[in-house]
Amino acid sequence: MTVDFSRDKPIYTQLVEKICGDIIRGNRQLGEKMPSVREYAVEVGVNVNTVQRVYKELEQMRLTETKRGQGTYITSDDSEISALREDMKEKIVEQFFHNVTEFGFTKQEIIEQLQKHQGGD
Amino acid sequence: MICAQHIAYCYGKKTVLDDITFQLPPGKIIGLVGENGSGKSTLLRLLAGVKTPTKGSVQIDGAVITHQSAENIAYLPDIDEFYPHLTGEEIFSFYASQFEDFSAVKAEEIAAFLQVETDEKMKKMSKGQRGRIKMAATLGRNVSYYLMDEPFSGLDPMVRESLLKGLIKFIEGRDQTILLSTHELHDVEPILDALLLLKDGRVHSFETLENVREEWQQDAVQWMKKQYRKG
Numbered sequence: 292m293t294v295d296f297s298r299d300k301p302i303y304t305q306l307v308e309k310i311c312g313d314i315i316r317g318n319r320q321l322g323e324k325m326p327s328v329r330e331y332a333v334e335v336g337v338n339v340n341t342v343q344r345v346y347k348e349l350e351q352m353r354l355t356e357t358k359r360g361q362g363t364y365i366t367s368d369d370s371e372i373s374a375l376r377e378d379m380k381e382k383i384v385e386q387f388f389h390n391v392t393e394f395g396f397t398k399q400e401i402i403e404q405l406q407k408h409q410g411g412d
Numbered sequence: 413m414i415c416a417q418h419i420a421y422c423y424g425k426k427t428v429l430d431d432i433t434f435q436l437p438p439g440k441i442i443g444l445v446g447e448n449g450s451g452k453s454t455l456l457r458l459l460a461g462v463k464t465p466t467k468g469s470v471q472i473d474g475a476v477i478t479h480q481s482a483e484n485i486a487y488l489p490d491i492d493e494f495y496p497h498l499t500g501e502e503i504f505s506f507y508a509s510q511f512e513d514f515s516a517v518k519a520e521e522i523a524a525f526l527q528v529e530t531d532e533k534m535k536k537m538s539k540g541q542r543g544r545i546k547m548a549a550t551l552g553r554n555v556s557y558y559l560m561d562e563p564f565s566g567l568d569p570m571v572r573e574s575l576l577k578g579l580i581k582f583i584e585g586r587d588q589t590i591l592l593s594t595h596e597l598h599d600v601e602p603i604l605d606a607l608l609l610l611k612d613g614r615v616h617s618f619e620t621l622e623n624v625r626e627e628w629q630q631d632a633v634q635w636m637k638k639q640y641r642k643g
Binding site for chain 2: 293294296298299300303332333335337339340341
């Protein structure tokens with residue numbers, strides 16, 4: 292499927308986030324092989340150079356490993372994945388409280404609302 | 413590398429292009445954008461050696477481009493009347509007779525990927541099918557430079573998507589460079605490395621897409637509109 296990209300962020304950043312999301316949700320498993328750069332480029336409909344950059348970033352984040360002559364694999368070290376989960380949680384909460392302040396709500400108000408919301412589930 | 417130095421092109425008294433200078437980095441896909449009449453098609457014809465500039469020169473890997481020396485360039489013209497009396501297969505054989513670098517096997521493979529039949533005459537095909545055959549014939553050549561004039565124009569979103577994927581899949585070498593003109597910038601942006609923006613017959617800017625998004629916090633369409641507004 293071709294991905295629809297948002298306007299304000301570079302495409303490679305959006306693809307890195309997408310793959311991180313896939314890993315956290317378990318859509319990509321520990322130790323699983325990633326498609327080749329060109330396969331992934333065709334799949335999501337972007338330039339090969341962009342995907343190369345995406346793969347480089349993932350490797351620097353230690354979420355993937357490249358095995359010589361065999362391709363790129365998701366890390367098999369689950370501590371890396373736990374760290375990613377924690378990071379992502381922190382980011383979501385940060386973004387959330389940023390929005391909360393933007394709209395002028397107090398944290399207390401919002402926490403009460405969250406509890407109410409959870410109770411209704 | 414394709415290198416344009418101070419090229420100008422005049423048509424009668426009208427100056428279509430003026431003082432155009434740029435270099436196309438190898439291995440990149442570059443979008444040639446600008447409003448109608450900004451000189452995109454003329455520039456592509458000059459680079460392909462189909463026309464000769466009034467002033468200045470175009471060089472490819474250090475040698476001045478002429479119609480004869482343009483053999484390392486595959487040019488896809490913006491004409492819908494593309495060999496109307498031939499079938500796809502016949503166009504591929506014709507290309508094979510004209511270009512040593514052409515692979516009929518590859519062109520057939522691309523046609524299959526794009527899901528277009530090659531045994532029908534062009535004039536009997538839909539516009540979308542003709543667009544696919546043109547793309548298969550062009551990518552069937554193995555050259556360093558591909559110049560494409562509006563390869564997606566007038567095609568529906570599904571055909572555009574399949575042509576875009578064809579481009580990603582079948583441009584292989586790290587050194588192959590594509591310059592393509594387009595108005596479908598929103599759809600085409602994800603496959604582009606950079607934008608060459610023409611305005612009033614001049615190069616207004618040459619920016620990488622990463623820069624457009626990171627520095628300007630805009631996508632290609634917003635950026636282009638802004639460049640036009642600010643004059």
